[in-house]
Amino acid sequence: MNLQLLSSLLAVFAPLSFLTVGGGQSIVADIHRQSVNVQGWMSDAQFLDLYALSRxxxxxxxxxxxxxxxxxxxxxxxxxxxxxxxxxxSVLVYALAHVWSRYRGKPLVRAIESGLAPVAAGLILAASCTVLRAAEGGVWAWSVAALSTIALAAWKRLSPLLVLALGGLVFWVALR
Known part of the structure; x- marks a missing residue:
């Protein structure tokens, strides 16, 4: 058991806990930055393998x-x-839940809630861009991701599985 390595892990991930506004997906960009670029714990390929496994x-x-x-x-x-x-x-949310319920509906609380939505969306977008960049799929990966996003936003009833299959088909054709 390497205590220095464990303390590095703790120093990296405990502060990230407070940034999980949009859920675990919202911190993927910083997990990648810390694990690959800053700490050098793994390569892009190893990170992508772990990311795929976590999904x-x-x-x-x-x-x-x-x-x-x-x-x-x-x-x-x-x-x-x-x-x-x-x-x-978890401790922060537990403490804030009491305060939040006490001031529910107040203008400041509504403003904070409204302000956190774009922050969470931005963090999730950053995570998506980080995964695309690490995958080194180039213009094909970015194009498929952009078209998939547009298609899913435009047609709410479109099956994500169909979009995934079409994206796979694009790469299969491109690699042939």
Whole structure:
């Protein structure tokens, strides 16, 4: 058990806990930046593998943090990063819930709620761009992502599975 490595994991992920405004997906960009660029714990390819695994397994969006901890420091890393990402924000939300219910409907509370929606959307957009950049799919990946977003926004009843299949077909044709 490398205590210095565990303390680095704690120092990275405990503050990120407070940024999970839009859920676990909202901090993917910073998880990538810290894990790959700043700390050098893994490569882009390893990060993408962990990201893909976190998306296909059931559980919270912040499962990626647990997988990063596992990759970096084994079981102790996984446990520590899980606690670091869930405990601080849980305590904060618990404390704020009492205050929020007391002042529900007040203009300041409504303004804060309205202001947090674009922040969460921006964080999720940053995560999407980070994954696209790390995947090195080039103009094809960016084009498919943009067209998929436009299609899903324009046609609310469009099946995401159909969009995913069409995106896969584009890459299959492009690679041939």
């Amino acid at each position: 296909i397994t059931p559980g919270p969006g912040a499962l990626l943090v647990t997988l990063v901890g596992w990759q970096v420091a084994g079981i102790w890393g996984a446990l520590l990063t899980s606690v670091a990402i869930f405990l601080p924000s």
